[in-house]
Amino acid sequence: MAANPHIMVVDDEAPAREMVGDYLKMHGFTVTLCDGGASLRRELKAASPDLIVLDLNMPEEDGLSIVRDLKRQNGAPVIMLTATASPIDRVVGLEIGADDYVAKPCELRELVARIRSVLRRSVQAEAAPGQKNRRVRFGTKWLDLDAHHLRDDEDTIHPLTASEFSLLKAFAENPQRVLTRERLLDLASARDDEPFDRAIDVRITRIRRKIEPDPGQPRIIQTVRGAGYLFSPEGRER
Structure with missing residues (x-):
């Protein structure tokens, strides 16, 4: 900064x-x-x-x-x-x-x-010295951890907002783990004094439109009813 x-x-x-x-x-x-x-x-x-x-x-x-x-x-x-x-x-x-x-x-x-x-x-997620091209697969895209954006398989860039990137990075660091909304707020440094209680859900919906093959039936970022969200790199149902 x-x-x-x-x-x-x-x-x-x-x-x-x-x-x-x-x-x-x-x-x-x-x-x-x-x-x-x-x-x-x-x-x-x-x-x-x-x-x-x-x-x-x-x-x-x-x-x-x-x-x-x-x-x-x-x-x-x-x-x-x-x-x-x-x-x-x-x-x-x-x-x-x-x-x-x-x-x-x-x-x-x-x-x-x-x-x-x-x-x-x-x-928050600037690359460590000597690390290049750190990418994580998210459905139809690759998350570029150094450049803070998504790329598709044709290497076309799909920009992310700061909050979207923070959430994707949190999922990338916690695959196959159920993360509550409270935990996501902490991991993504998105907590404010008076947080908007639907902010995480809205951002997850926005992210799904960018990465899911079928956003209406999400398999990469799954909703775990009553618990939170889970990142499944392979798209396998929990």
Whole structure:
């Protein structure tokens, strides 16, 4: 992680945008402020941030569509800001690739804690010296532990969010073991002060779409009813 991680803050409301930006600067972050999706895209052409804080409720462009676009073209983690308490917004955002969310008006100390948590997850599995091409087979893909992404058999890269990578790494290190949701939160360093209780399930669903031959009948990451999840490298039922 950089000494002064670069955070892009996207919010169409100038007072809120500047308040968040000033607070992050006070805590050692380098900050770029954007007033919407168009401004964000211009800034992304000039620099690659370590993380993006994105307001979902902007008049010119829906925040969820921006998240979708970012995850197709940019690997930076995204924390959503949402003025509604709707679980639907949170679930949809997580499903399309966001790494976390904070409700608006947000407690700035919580936002900083969540930013640091996501940044830790994004760099937690750096390769040890001398180790190259560490790969683990996950269904239709290979997990590249050094590059933090999935590759298929044609060597095409399939990007992962920081939280998806952390979960896959946890499974890779614990094959054929039943892992509870609580244990996965710990292993993936995904625990927050007020965790969203469906976050693990949503992320597992998202991962299955990427790795399972038939996501509707998962065999690689299996649900163990009443217990948690199990990674079966061979796809054999437990």
